[in-house]
Amino acid sequence: MSTTTPEITATDTRLDVEAIRRDFPILHQQVHGHPLVYLDSAATTQKPQCVIDAVVRYYREHNSNVHRGVHWLSEQATEDYEQARRTVQRFLGAADTREIVFVRGCTEAINLVAHSWGRSNLQAGDEILVSHMEHHSNIVPWQLLCEQTGAVLKVAPIDDDGALIFEQFERLVGDRTRLVAMVHVSNALGTINPVERVIERARAVGAKVLLDGAQATAHLKIDVQALGCDFYCLSGHKLYGPTGIGVLYGRRDLFEAMPPYQGGGDMIKSVSFEKTTWNDLPYKFEAGTPNIAGPIGLAEAIRYVEAIGLDRIAAHERDLLQYGTKLLEAVDGLRLIGTAPSKAGVLGFVLDDVHAHDVGTILDRQGVAIRTGHHCAQPVMERFGIPATARASLGVYNRREDLDVLAEALREVIDVFR
Ligand code: 7TS
DSSP states (O other): OOOOOOSTTTOOOOOHHHHHHHHGGGGSSSEEEEEEEBBBBOOOOOOOHHHHHHHHHHHIIIIIOOOSSOOOOHHHHHHHHHHHHHHHHHHHHOOOOGGGEEEHHHHHHHHIIIIIIHHHHHHHTOOOEEEETGGGGTTTTHHHHHHHOOOOOEEEEETTTTOOOOOHHHOOOOOTTTEEEEEEOTTTTBBBEEEEEEEHHHTTTTEEEEEOOOTTTTSSOHHHHHHHHHHEEEEEETTSTTTTOOOEEHHHHHHHOOSSSOOOOOEEEEEEESSSSSSOGGGGGGHHHHHHHHHHHHHHHHHHHHHHHHHHHHHHHHHHHHHHHHHTTSSTTEEEEOOOSOSSSSEEEEEBBBEEEEHHHHHHTTTTOOOEEEEEEEEHHHHTTSEEEEEOOOOOOOHHHHHHHHHHHHHHHHHHHH
């Protein structure tokens, strides 16, 4: 399968953003008579042509079911699918392909751990510790689990900048803590959590650690072995890949001991009415015909970001974040929500007297796409005493000009409401 290398020169440490933008066909259109300014990559990233091509190529040339047929097409599809697993394994720094399970996204990954690991490992009185900045998908599955097992959900607080208060987190980790489930990068605030220290503290009491990497993998280099986490999850669509595909990484010894999540085809070794036995890892957790085009597109997306270099993407986005922060701070009546010292990719804010939805709607008329609302992080909104924020979020294809357009459009919003 061919890889599209973005047009950048090896000696150039800065990104040629215009060349990168040419890889993303969707960006080159007008919205409401204005050039599209896409600032909603935290919701989903746009897809480069090479990812679109990889998905189309699979359907045109190799479409077949995997792990089943003896025929050529099925062998090709299986090889593409398993090659994608090897790409993800390398990308995350996992030791073994058996530790890489394809799921729909972070939501399904966390539910898998809650159902399978949680129900077989937790008892009444055990504690699960999350932070106050979690996405609902890293809260609700644990609440359901607590209802079923009698376990207790504890919440580590955050400060006025939206950073984890580490001393209080440390104090909440105790003998009853079985799991720390924490977001790596917050979608509502942009905060990068000190995950190394979180893992160290959790391990000291023998607790397992799940990291929600939904907002991390497009911005930071991840190495699950160096981190030493037990579970790590990502969503392909936030990493320039297709929707409907994500990854759950889990340490092999934990995965081996965990019961299946869903039953059906492919996850069994043998079935009889007397006794059914499970397939080997990772197939034990992949019941039914999987999303096959998804991993193929995701692997192509990984090759795409790796060809640019995550370090360079991070440096580029850091520059944009600093630039955008200064611009927004200068907008009269604007308050940034999420000002932690360590941040990635997100500029959340409120405007005096203007509801976030009105901000979003007026910006849309100028061709500027942002997200408004609670961002599936209602506890964050409650912590800051606001119903909603407007959120501009960054991707590799954004330029300083995009933020100039945003700031200018915000001034017009204020004029409309004054
Ligand atoms: N965790 C975090 C931190 C997220 O930002 C999201 C999605 C999820 C989990 C769930 O991922 P999914 O792919 O399974 O849906 N966040 C957002 C967002 O910020 N705007 O739209 C979706």
